[in-house]
Amino acid sequence: MPARILVIDDNRANLDLxxxxxxxxxxxxxxxxxxxxxLEAARNNEYDxxxxxxxxxxxxxxxxxxxxxxxxxxxxxxxxxxxALAMAGDREQILAAxxxxxxxxxxxxxxxVKQIDAFLPEHRRSTHV
Numbered sequence: 442m443p444a445r446i447l448v449i450d451d452n453r454a455n456l457d458l459x460x461x462x463x464x465x466x467x468x469x470x471x472x473x474x475x476x477x478x479x480l481e482a483a484r485n486n487e488y489d490x491x492x493x494x495x496x497x498x499x500x501x502x503x504x505x506x507x508x509x510x511x512x513x514x515x516x517x518x519x520x521x522x523x524x525a526l527a528m529a530g531d532r533e534q535i536l537a538a539x540x541x542x543x544x545x546x547x548x549x550x551x552x553x554v555k556q557i558d559a560f561l562p563e564h565r566r567s568t569h570v
Contacts, residue, residue, distance in 0.1 A: 444489035444565040446557065448472045449479030449505065450523070451497040459492060459523070459548065466554040466567040476500035483509055488518055489565050490557060495524035495535070506539045519560040523548060 446468050450456040456472045463470035471488075473479040476497045483491050483505070491509070495502035506520050522535050522543035535543045544556050558566040 442564060443468045443567070444561050445469045445487070446471070447479065447483055447486070447488045447491045449476060449483075449492070449497075449502075450474065450494040451476065452494070455494070455523075455546070455548075458550070459553065462550055462553050463557065466569045468554070468557075468567060476502075476505060480505050480508055483518075489562075490519045490521060490560055492521045492523055492557065495522050495526055502540075503538045510539045521557065521560055 460472040519541035
């Protein structure tokens, strides 16, 4: 059974590419280009994973991750950062902020879905990878 995945990224080209790749490999993906609308979608719908950019106007990815995990003891949906932040210490800062993991930009199309599948339960992983 395919996973239902939310993708939040203010860069339309990046958003469209991630949604395309996820759907091409059998997942159901919803793309949102506005960080506030993305946070609302994440709070009001059930997803198997949430992918978010870090550097966005209004709410950055850190604020989204904090908001989702704040006051929710059982929030176990993987929240995965996709970011150009690749300096020393960025990985540790991202994981300390509550993200389940991160993928560096630019994404590698041939590896992207496999990277996301690693955060999903086996029965939700792509059958096409």
